[in-house]
Amino acid sequence: MSAEPDDLDLRAAEYVLGLLTPVEAEETRRALTQSDELARAVAHWESLLMPLAGALQPEPPPPLIWQRLEAELGVRQFAQASITPFPSRPLLGRIGFWRGATAAAGALAACLALLLLRTPPTGPHYAAAIAPMQGPAATWLAETRPDGVLVVSALGQTARPAGKDLELWALAPGATKPVSLGVLPVSGTPVVVAATLPRDRLQLLVSVEPAGGSPSGQPTGPVLYAGTLTKTE
Amino acid sequence: MLIARLDIPSSSAIYCGTIGSLPMVALGGHEDLLNETSRTVGLEMLLERCAVGDQAAFRQLYDLSAPQLYAVALRITRQPSLAADAVHDAFLQVWQHADRFDAARGNAETWLTSLARYRALDLIRRHGREVGGVEVPDQADEEPGQLDRLIRQREGAALGRCLDTLETDKRQLVMLAFLDGLTHAELAFRLKAPLGTVKSWIRRGLMDLRRCLEA
Numbered sequence: 001m002s003a004e005p006d007d008l009d010l011r012a013a014e015y016v017l018g019l020l021t022p023v024e025a026e027e028t029r030r031a032l033t034q035s036d037e038l039a040r041a042v043a044h045w046e047s048l049l050m051p052l053a054g055a056l057q058p059e060p061p062p063p064l065i066w067q068r069l070e071a072e073l074g075v076r077q078f079a080q081a082s083i084t085p086f087p088s089r090p091l092l093g094r095i096g097f098w099r100g101a102t103a104a105a106g107a108l109a110a111c112l113a114l115l116l117l118r119t120p121p122t123g124p125h126y127a128a129a130i131a132p133m134q135g136p137a138a139t140w141l142a143e144t145r146p147d148g149v150l151v152v153s154a155l156g157q158t159a160r161p162a163g164k165d166l167e168l169w170a171l172a173p174g175a176t177k178p179v180s181l182g183v184l185p186v187s188g189t190p191v192v193v194a195a196t197l198p199r200d201r202l203q204l205l206v207s208v209e210p211a212g213g214s215p216s217g218q219p220t221g222p223v224l225y226a227g228t229l230t231k232t233e
Numbered sequence: 234m235l236i237a238r239l240d241i242p243s244s245s246a247i248y249c250g251t252i253g254s255l256p257m258v259a260l261g262g263h264e265d266l267l268n269e270t271s272r273t274v275g276l277e278m279l280l281e282r283c284a285v286g287d288q289a290a291f292r293q294l295y296d297l298s299a300p301q302l303y304a305v306a307l308r309i310t311r312q313p314s315l316a317a318d319a320v321h322d323a324f325l326q327v328w329q330h331a332d333r334f335d336a337a338r339g340n341a342e343t344w345l346t347s348l349a350r351y352r353a354l355d356l357i358r359r360h361g362r363e364v365g366g367v368e369v370p371d372q373a374d375e376e377p378g379q380l381d382r383l384i385r386q387r388e389g390a391a392l393g394r395c396l397d398t399l400e401t402d403k404r405q406l407v408m409l410a411f412l413d414g415l416t417h418a419e420l421a422f423r424l425k426a427p428l429g430t431v432k433s434w435i436r437r438g439l440m441d442l443r444r445c446l447e448a
Contacts, residue, residue: 010439013439013443014435017410017411017439018309018351018354018414018415019410019417019420021358022355022358046343047338047339047343048443049411050347051342051343051389052396052408053302053346054382054389055379055380055389055393055408055412056301056305056308056379056382057304057382058304059304059307060300061299061303061317061320062303062317064317065303065317065320065321068321069321069325069328072325073328182287182288182289182290183285183287185281185282211286212286212288213287213288
């Protein structure tokens with residue numbers, strides 16, 4: 001293969017499109033690790049051409065695919081719970097504001113003012129501060145949105161031991177075992193918990209777990225933070 | 234009016250947060266709520282969390298992207314079992330190497346599609362296409378809905394419009410190559426045209442396409 005830029009670019013395009021014979025494709029794949037220029041050209045063509053996949057109607061994948069992944073990777077089932085991040089930028093601005101605000105003596109008044117300003121929800125509203133059992137201040141706010149979805153937002157830096165993760169758990173009143181709501185993101189991104197759990201007096205716990213979350217499906221490390229969802233109207 | 238009664242331990246600082254005005258972007262099982270920009274942002278955040286071993290994020294990523302990846306793989310392999318293998322292998326790579334995703338080099342959807350598509354191409358080159366699989370249409374233009382579908386999407390709109398400006402032969406070749414995963418030789422056979430001609434048409438098609446996309 002010649003090193004002419006045009007040839008390189010063409011080879012990248014043909015590789016991305018899938019036109020090359022298996023031998024040529026393998027050669028190109030090997031060359032990719034050697035040549036930054038080729039890797040850049042391939043990445044560029046991928047970004048130009050991959051949206052073409054959207055020309056196809058999505059097809060429901062056979063359940064077997066996920067079952068295999070689950071078995072091979074030891075991915076636990078998250079019964080009816082799912083956590084999805086949402087963009088943190090607008091919120092981060094407000095967190096910055098609140099960091100400043102919480103340092104001030106009038107912080108509580110400011111918080112209440114904000115609460116009073118919010119649009120009244122249609123459903124009952126529950127909120128909990130997930131606060132440290134001991135140690136320096138670092139916490140999350142959990143609350144239900146008008147549609148009943150629970151949102152957990154980090155309100156400061158949360159230190160965690162190296163190589164460990166913080167996992168969020170929900171313990172319903174009367175229940176003996178908490179349900180995992182997933183590993184809390186390091187970045188402080190707010191998480192949405194769409195689990196069908198009772199809201200009232202739901203205890204939210206945060207424990208220290210091995211990276212990736214508790215291997216057993218139950219907390220294995222110390223519970224460092226806790227809060228209880230309380231109805232506010 | 235509402236006053237939140239927050240359990241605030243006296244030993245810690247007082248915390249408060251925004252309530253009720255958070256922009257919702259992605260919520261499991263409500264994909265219809267997502268527009269494509271937030272979908273892409275959502276996928277990137279989910280990948281970031283897969284990289285730190287968040288299994289719930291992995292499941293969410295799978296639910297959001299597997300149907301499109303499976304469609305891509307099925308179209309190339311024409312066999313549900315091979316397509317399933319391709320998607321499985323792609324997600325295996327996602328879980329094991331989510332940290333290799335580089336947002337600077339392309340968006341999450343591009344990365345995910347690439348993983349599944351290259352894998353499907355590998356499998357089909359190795360196993361060959363079985364006669365009796367899903368039927369192959371004679372010509373890409375037999376499915377005129379494809380371009381329309383592409384143009385309606387935010388991510389694919391520019392590409393769809395640029396494909397539309399290509400000469401019919403070039404467009405057919407690019408789409409057959411991408412969607413069906415045909416090699417130069419297979420394209421020549423399908424279009425009953427000399428190999429050299431097919432190669433040069435498709436090169437010109439690709440260059441025209443890029444010129445249009447980068448204009």
